[in-house]
Amino acid sequence: MNRRDFLRASIGGAAAALASSGASARPNLTPAPEAIGMLFDSTLCVGCKACVSACKAVNGLPPTLLGDDVQYDSARDLSHETYNVIKVYTNGKPVAKDSETDGFAFEKRSCMHCVDPGCVSVCPVTALLRHPLTGIVTYDKDACIGCRTCMTGCPYNVPQFDYDNPWGMLHKCQMCNQKGVERIDKGGMTGCAEACPTGATLFGSRTALLEEAKRRMQLRPGEIYNYPRGDVRQPSSHHEKAVPHYQHHVWGEKEAGGTNVMHISSIPFDKLGMPPLGERSHVSISEGVQHTLYSYMALPAVVLGGLTWLVKRNTDDEGDDV
Amino acid sequence: MSHYQPLGRRVVTLPFVFLGVIALIGLYFLAERFINGMGAVTNLNGGFPWGIWVVYDIVVGTALACGGYALAVTVYVFNKGKYHPLIRPALLASLLGYGLGGVGAIIDMGRWWQFYNLFLPWQMNFNSVMLEVGLCVSAYIVVLMIEFLPTVLEKFKAEALLKKLNKVLFVVIALGVLLPTMHQSSLGTMLIAMGWKVHPLWQTLHLQPLLAVLTAFTMGFSIVVFEGSLSSVGFRRKPETHLLSGLGRIIVGLIAVYLAIRFGEILVRGKLGLVFAGDLASLMFLIETALFVYPLVVLMSPRGRGNARSLLFAAVSMLLAGTLYRFNAFLITLDPGPGYSYFPALPEIMVTVGLVAIEIMVFLFVVKTFPVMPREDHAAAPNA
Numbered sequence: 091m092n093r094r095d096f097l098r099a100s101i102g103g104a105a106a107a108l109a110s111s112g113a114s115a116r117p118n119l120t121p122a123p124e125a126i127g128m129l130f131d132s133t134l135c136v137g138c139k140a141c142v143s144a145c146k147a148v149n150g151l152p153p154t155l156l157g158d159d160v161q162y163d164s165a166r167d168l169s170h171e172t173y174n175v176i177k178v179y180t181n182g183k184p185v186a187k188d189s190e191t192d193g194f195a196f197e198k199r200s201c202m203h204c205v206d207p208g209c210v211s212v213c214p215v216t217a218l219l220r221h222p223l224t225g226i227v228t229y230d231k232d233a234c235i236g237c238r239t240c241m242t243g244c245p246y247n248v249p250q251f252d253y254d255n256p257w258g259m260l261h262k263c264q265m266c267n268q269k270g271v272e273r274i275d276k277g278g279m280t281g282c283a284e285a286c287p288t289g290a291t292l293f294g295s296r297t298a299l300l301e302e303a304k305r306r307m308q309l310r311p312g313e314i315y316n317y318p319r320g321d322v323r324q325p326s327s328h329h330e331k332a333v334p335h336y337q338h339h340v341w342g343e344k345e346a347g348g349t350n351v352m353h354i355s356s357i358p359f360d361k362l363g364m365p366p367l368g369e370r371s372h373v374s375i376s377e378g379v380q381h382t383l384y385s386y387m388a389l390p391a392v393v394l395g396g397l398t399w400l401v402k403r404n405t406d407d408e409g410d411d412v
Numbered sequence: 413m414s415h416y417q418p419l420g421r422r423v424v425t426l427p428f429v430f431l432g433v434i435a436l437i438g439l440y441f442l443a444e445r446f447i448n449g450m451g452a453v454t455n456l457n458g459g460f461p462w463g464i465w466v467v468y469d470i471v472v473g474t475a476l477a478c479g480g481y482a483l484a485v486t487v488y489v490f491n492k493g494k495y496h497p498l499i500r501p502a503l504l505a506s507l508l509g510y511g512l513g514g515v516g517a518i519i520d521m522g523r524w525w526q527f528y529n530l531f532l533p534w535q536m537n538f539n540s541v542m543l544e545v546g547l548c549v550s551a552y553i554v555v556l557m558i559e560f561l562p563t564v565l566e567k568f569k570a571e572a573l574l575k576k577l578n579k580v581l582f583v584v585i586a587l588g589v590l591l592p593t594m595h596q597s598s599l600g601t602m603l604i605a606m607g608w609k610v611h612p613l614w615q616t617l618h619l620q621p622l623l624a625v626l627t628a629f630t631m632g633f634s635i636v637v638f639e640g641s642l643s644s645v646g647f648r649r650k651p652e653t654h655l656l657s658g659l660g661r662i663i664v665g666l667i668a669v670y671l672a673i674r675f676g677e678i679l680v681r682g683k684l685g686l687v688f689a690g691d692l693a694s695l696m697f698l699i700e701t702a703l704f705v706y707p708l709v710v711l712m713s714p715r716g717r718g719n720a721r722s723l724l725f726a727a728v729s730m731l732l733a734g735t736l737y738r739f740n741a742f743l744i745t746l747d748p749g750p751g752y753s754y755f756p757a758l759p760e761i762m763v764t765v766g767l768v769a770i771e772i773m774v775f776l777f778v779v780k781t782f783p784v785m786p787r788e789d790h791a792a793a794p795n796a
Contacts, residue, residue, distance in 0.1 A: 215537065256448060346607075
């Protein structure tokens with residue numbers, strides 16, 4: 091093989107590998123076998139933010155204050171001191187709850203615990219992990235180098251870095267199961283679900299929650315339904331309420347491979363600030379490209395071999411130094 | 413006798429002192445970053461975790477430092493020995509540029525004291541593109557140091573060592589071609605995982621690595637032309653136009669391939685409408701494209717390539733094009749959703765400017781005291 095052949099072959103090889111990576115890319119990951127999660131029903135949320143303060147109590151986070159108002163936690167969005175926040179949607183004269191026009195609605199923001207988590211895929215040092223059984227996405231500050239690639243890879247902007255602390259770390263919801271809290275391991279539920287007075291945040295297995303969400307969508311609007319509170323598998327209590335006009339869409343059933351924290355609502359999710367996601371997770375594509383180019387380091391090894399031979403030949407030709 | 417010689421001029425000049433002042437300002441804010449946290453000097457936030465320290469110092473900076481890579485491919489892979497005189501200044505600039513990237517990575521690392529986790533096999537996540545970039549850039553900095561070592565050995569007349577090194581250097585040179593190909597393409601792959609936040613005109617999915625490596629390569633050649641032209645003006649040396657114009661021809665080919673793929677993707681995926689949408693993204697795309705097309709047109713004609721001035725302008729345009737391509741994709745048109753915006757803070761800019769000033773100071777010092785620049789008789793011979 092002469093130099094020209096090698097060059098042609100290696101360029102062709104790299105191009106073919108790239109082109110075929112579309113086909114050989116891995117599919118989305120599937121839900122963990124005993125995935126646990128939460129279901130947020132926006133139509134049940136009254137905006138009391140009991141979940142926000144419960145979250146802060148469980149996770150040892152300070153309240154976020156605006157000015158001199160110390161009556162209320164004023165967190166506007168996720169931050170290094172807020173892992174869970176309630177936001178409000180308003181349109182026109184906000185008079186009717188859960189109405190898209192001239193109405194208002196509440197929406198929860200917290201880690202969605204993706205089935206195919208972007209943060210886990212992109213983290214160079216395995217500081218973020220999807221638990222093999224529960225699917226909870228956890229963070230290990232002792233592994234983290236603070237490169238914040240997880241923040242770029244998260245479709246929901248969930249991980250938050252503490253920029254004002256020279257020894258800062260990443261912050262995100264770990265479903266109240268991090269070391270020292272371990273509510274789930276001890277058979278409990280998340281702080282936010284436990285505190286929610288209306289069952290808007292419901293805890294449980296992903297399967298049971300998805301069933302519950304789909305059941306609600308089958309109900310006729312106006313019909314009375316007995317809504318559970320706490321853990322969907324063994325509710326602490328129920329309350330009766332008329333069924334609203336649900337959007338026939340469980341956010342998190344399929345988006346980018348799905349999430350363990352799912353949302354339902356009577357207002358389209360793009361209006362509630364959910365990102366424009368397809369069913370395919372972007373990290374399944376990037377991992378496909380990466381593993382095609384670097385599978386067993388075969389392609390780099392072959393190219394390096396060829397390059398070494400070429401360079402040796404060409405430097406011998408000249409008897410030259412660098 | 414070596415083909416290279418130190419310029420042997422005074423190191424401490426007025427521009428050098430001026431750069432020193434800028435460097436000190438940068439270092440002051442850098443100290444503040446380590447004492448009070450990144451928030452004290454940057455405008456980073458939850459939606460924009462990467463600012464200019466990543467996008468300029470690493471993503472753009474290492475691409476601007478691809479001169480050594482581009483020339484190594486030309487000289488050692490395509491066996492164009494006549495470009496050999498250009499290689500040492502290019503390697504020096506690459507070493508400094510990648511050094512800046514390495515320093516940039518550390519100062520931008522929120523938990524920098526744990527950086528070694530990147531090198532612990534049991535911590536590595538082999539799905540992570542960032543891991544590939546981190547390891548590969550680190551390895552390439554070492555490779556560049558070894559590639560530059562002959563210059564240092566020559567200076568200190570360590571001839572025995574130099575001879576030994578030259579015997580094994582071919583392996584290092586080969587690595588010096590492979591490694592940038594790997595991590596420069598990965599810088600593109602990184603955009604795939606950023607998904608919907610990347611504007612559709614820049615979210616080319618599978619083509620990201622190819623476009624990234626093509627532009628890095630073109631920027632590498634352009635920086636060689638730029639430095640060559642500038643040092644002939646700045647140091648009043650005979651211009652190396654006959655060598656640089658040959659690189660101009662390579663640049664034309666690379667830009668043509670790049671533009672064909674770029675526009676092909678836009679047409680096939682039906683995104684042409686976005687080009688003329690009249691918003692910020694479409695404006696940035698048009699400016700970026702114009703900056704790519706200008707050097708293509710100028711360098712296509714032998715007259716344009718033969719003229720030192722137009723060569724310099726074309727090279728600058730290409731450097732801006734590649735820089736803007738990366739800035740557009742990673743920052744300017746990036747949209748992480750409502751509630752987030754980013755423009756670098758003044759101290760944040762000063763840190764980057766200060767680091768670049770240090771880079772230039774070291775470059776000036778080294779070319780004046782080490783045998784880096786080609787002897788002038790090279791420039792005289794049209795077909796050396």
